[in-house]
Amino acid sequence: MNTISYHYDAQKITAGIVHIGVGNFHRAHQQFYTNAVLEHEDQMQWGICGVCLLPSDEKTVHSLRAQNLDYSLTVCGRNGIDEVYRIGSLCELIWGVEDPEAVADKIADPSVKIITLTITEGGYNLDKETGDFILNDEKIQHDLKNTGNPSTVFGFVAEGLRRRKMKNSGGVTILSCDNLQHNGNTAKRAFTTFIEAQDKELAEWVRYNVTFPNSMVDRITPAVSPEDIERLNRKSGIMDLAPVYCEDFAQWVIEDNFIAGRPTWEKVGVEFTADVTAFENMKLSLLNASHTLLSYPSFLMGYRKVDQAMEDLQIVKFVRSFMDTDITPLVPAPGNTNLEEYKKTLIERFANHSVSDQVSRLCFDGISKFPVYIIPNLAIMIKAGMDLTRTAFLTASYRHYLKYRTDDNGHFFEIGEPWLNEEDQKLIDDEDSTAFLSLSAFKGADLKNSAKFVELYTQFASQIKDQGTGPVLKSIIK
Known part of the structure; x- marks a missing residue:
């Protein structure tokens, strides 16, 4: 089996992207493209700081930390030939349950220019019939009233943006990578509705300083069972506590609307467009x-x-x-x-x-x-x-x-x-x-x-x- 290791110096990478929801799809898709773009010396500022917000993320967090955040990605060829990639683009990892302050502070960091999301299709808290954001949800109500003690992704992002505004850290792009039609519009509706209900001054700042491009993502990435971990490690020869595997097809199409800059992902196969429809x-x-x-x-x-x-x-x-x-x-x-x-x-x-x-x-x-x-x-x-x-x-x-x-x-x-x-x-x-x-x-x-x-x-x-x-x-x- 062919193993492809990255050639950049991982110690020199800085996080220009905060990603919320470090699941298998993210690690097989966005990390895959970013790992490739970091091979270009002028892109070292685009490492990814992963953010996990759920108690159920504990095992993933501990497994990745135990191996300095590196992990293996097995790309399974339709021709029966697999390739293993060593992924090093995850340069930081914050677990919100353990250190909620660090999440908001990282979002406020001026070196961060993009916040990406894989929070699942249902994670945007929208009514399935009306499409409206569900403000009367119990956890949402808690976060609306407790700005310094958030529990939802909306509360964390709002607090991070509030600190970003106070520090004059500049604009930022929120990029949804979930499998939704016009996912950027969905993210915009959800986050701006929450912020408007919580902090009207921040909502006005967001209006001029945050962009929400739509994107289309595609890569089949199955769940990884304990048996899969054993199988993948046996084939790769790598003792990985958190391996991922996926198909050999990948596609990422993004509307080019990044207010604070972006990686040159087009060098590694990402397609940029004016309209993703x-x-x-x-x-x-x-x-x-x-x-x-x-x-x-x-x-x-x-x-x-x-x-x-x-x-x-x-x-x-x-x-x-x-x-x-x-x-x-x-x-x-x-x-x-x-x-x-x-x-x-x-x-x-x-x-x-x-x-x-x-x-x-x-x-x-x-x-x-x-x-x-x-x-x-x-x-x-x-x-x-x-x-x-x-x-x-x-x-x-x-x-x-x-x-x-x-x-x-x-x-x-x-x-x-x-x-x-x-x-x-x-x-x-x-x-x-x-x-x-x-x-x-x-x-x-x-x-x-x-x-x-x-x-x-x-x-x-x-x-x-x-x-x-x-x-x-x-x-x-x-």
Whole structure:
């Protein structure tokens, strides 16, 4: 196995970036690009100070500190050949539970020009129906009243910015790296609403001194189990307490709106643009939507790993037909992107045995995923009179997954739906399958008023219950 070590002097790096949420994806994606850019001598001021805010981060913090913050990243090739990178761009690590003052002081440091975030899609505390920031949340209320003793990311960032303003440390960019459409706009809505409610003078300062560019991120990065740690270390020969592994594909597209400067990430493959919308649309409509499309049917057919599901030619044809017939007419290719090559690469990525993602991870939180990945294009498809076969089958599969919780092999399973509310549960429990079409996740498309969709969906719902998912999928593959 090829091991690639960094060649810069880690002792000379200073932190120009504060990153909140030092999870696996961040360490496989943003750290990967930053580690590469630090090889350029004029970029040594762009090291990353990681910030962890949760009690559950303790193990990660102690593991990384025990090895001077270095760690190994195994990039798993679709050709079966892996490469191991030694990552040294994490030059500081603060655990907010242990030292909350250090978090705010670091954000206020004039050498820090960028605050990046991976706090998960649900971490922005926005109401799923209105999109408004939830000010009456108990922890938010605590932070609004206790500026010097924050507990949430919003409280910590606000306190850091307040100290930054007092010290005249200059402007800063807040860059979301979470998998959200227009994630910069989302971050801006969340942080500015909180700050406006807490400190109107600071809110005015933020208005002129903080930018929130949108970005699009992409790299499949599975969770790391204790067995994975042993396996990765055995293959790499490195005794790493906190290794990470990921696929060999990576993409990062960012709107170039950095008020205080930025690394020259473009030297290492990052793409800068004036508007990230077309890139987001392509990824969400093809990668994320296809993940959702294959997840529930695959799980109901008994598959538990994505690469295993992609060995089933029926599933491959199902996904590729969705990409070609349903989505390609609706998705213009951004920039110089070759859409046919992009789709081909997606199929290869899903089938990568070395990454072997969990199907259950793709199934998790469908209530949040359908409104973002499926419903916007489905609404257009219905209005345009397009073929609704695959989306109706997906919807019927999702109902069966939620309602019966048993796969084609008779195996019972637990579902992962943290945002499922009582009204949604009543719709799932209803024996009339059409009631399910009023699920909160489907509000962006009037599914019940499409006679063709209802006809296909009810047919599939009945067939899946009587015959199983696999036979029904086989019947719609052409």
